[in-house]
Amino acid sequence: MTEALTITASSIDPGLLVLPWRTPLADWPSRDIVYLPKGISRHLVRFANLSERVVAIKETTAEMARREYDMLGSLARLDVPCVDRVAVIDGREDADGNPLPAALVTAHLKFSLPYRALFTQVLRPETATRLVDALAVLLVRLHNVGFFWGDVSLSNTLFRRDAGAFAAYLVDAETGELHEAGLTPGQRMHDLDIARTNIAGEIMDLAAGGRLEGGADALAIADGIMSAYYSLWAELTDRETFSVSEAWRLTERVERLNALGFDIGxxxxxxxxxxxxxxxxxxxxxxxxxxxxxIRLTGLDVEENQARRLLNDLDEYRLRRTSSRASESDDEERLAHEWLTRVFEPVVRAIPWELRAKLEPAQVFHEVLEHRWFRAQEQSRSIPLAEALSSYIDTELRHRRDEATVMGPPTETMALPVITADIATHDTDDDEIDWRDLV
Structure with a gap:
């Protein structure tokens, strides 16, 4: 290892010292590389193993690497959805002493995928709309803290499944600027115009390659970010005037924001x-x-829509358990713990070990509830949760690809083998499940 090598990191992982930094990233040996789907990038980006976790490594200039490293740290402190920074590697030289580009190392966001990996053959308009809506929410959150992105696109975003929607995470901040005084309307509109243009180009590129469902309008999909952004931004920031006799509208405004997933400080x-x-x-x-x-009630840290879905089931459980009591609120924390241990955790523990990398536990729970509802509609009867869970595992989950770390060629996904097992005889590493609770 060259003596000129310098590592900038908030905490040093010893595994960084043994990666082949004296070799150009394009030539790294396969033993160090993890093949995951990735978006389009102007820089070379590869995934690598680091201390039993996966990191993304991007070759760039030393100045840009340090700038983006600092920006990701600032965004993380502002609680904005983005990838976690790991380190900047500078002073790289090859075996002959020739300089190599600096490298920015970020943590791979588990269970996330670039937009091109979220569909297998063709992108349906409804899926594209959900991706654009998620990007609009991310852009509003960024603008709300004074961040000008400068390169808004689907390619610079990672997506996680979030109940029936998606959650978007910023993955490329090299063009971003953070303004403590906030953004001007012109800056926000410029970012939004960049987003619309880039999204239109990305969707048109899919259409040209035959990967957009026939009849879908790429421009209409791209325009969707405008309306989604304007609607949410107005709800968050617009001034509202009303008569003193209509004071209830203040509470209504707060409730609307809560329903959108926001709190007013x-x-x-x-x-x-x-x-x-x-x-x-x-x-x-x-x-x-x-x-x-x-989090307050259960300790579960999940995406916003997943949290909404889990809270709905928790509230239904609480109502069932307190229907014969005079008060429903005094036992909220105790009943939340009871729901966690008797409903949510048994579902998660029942997932066979070899299938647990396919989806996040909260997403699995949401999909089990959805599966239960559809089966109940089809059969016109109440479906016990245990029955719905077994059916979901056999008919849906087994045939999903792993999303914790989707293996395959650099820009596509490898088909995974279908694994069969009997849920009734599967042994878990956890406590025995009381199926009587899953009703």
Missing amino acids: EMAIQTTADGERVSIQPKVVDAGHHQRRL
Whole structure:
């Protein structure tokens, strides 16, 4: 290892020292490389093994690597969805002493995929719309903390399944700028125009390659980010004026924001001189309303829509258990723990070990509930959760590809073998499951 090699990291992983930094990234040996699907990038990006985890390595200039490393740290402190930074490697030289590019190392976001890996053959318009909607939410969150992206695109984003939607994470921040005073309308609109242009190009590229469902309009899909962004931004920031007699509208505004997954940290409230009218405007808005409630009650840290879905099931469970009591609120924490141990955890433990990399536990639980509902509609009867779980594993989960780390060629996904097993005889590493609770 060259003496000039320098590593910048908040915490040094000893595994960084043994990676082949004296070799150009394009020539790294297969023993160090993990083949995962990746998006289109102007730089060479490869995935590698690092201390039993997967990291993404991007070759770039030393200045850009350090700048992006610092920016990712700032975004993480602002609780913005983005990949975690690991290190910057500088001072690289090959065996002959020739300089090599610096490298930015980031953690692979488990259970995330680039947009091209979220469909197997053709992209359906409804899937494209959900991706664009997720990107619009991410862009609003970034703009809300004063971040100008400068290169908004599907390719610079990773997506995680989030109940029936997607959650978007920023993966490339090299063009970004953080403005403590906030963004001007012109900066926000410029970012939005970049997003629309890039998305249209990406969708058209899929259409040219025969990977967009026939009849889908690429421009209409790209335009969707405009309406989704405007609607959410207005809800978060618009001033609203109403009569003092309509004070209930203040509560209604808060509830609408909560339903969208946001909490209000501060609200500006003004009355007219005659006291007849009131104006309100959210000033500090934080994402993750349902996530925070679920963490508080159960300790589960999941995506926002997954949290919403799990909380709905938890609330239904609580109502069933408290239907004969005078009060339903005094036992919320205890009943949440009871739901966690008697409903959620047994479902997760029942998943055969070899299938657990396919989806996140919260996503599996959501899909089991969806599967249960569809089967109940088909059969016009109530389906016990245990029966729905067994059916879901056999008919759906076994045939899904692994999304924890999807192996395959660099830009596509390898078909995984179908594994068969009997859930009724599968042994788990956890406590025995009481199937009587799964009703």
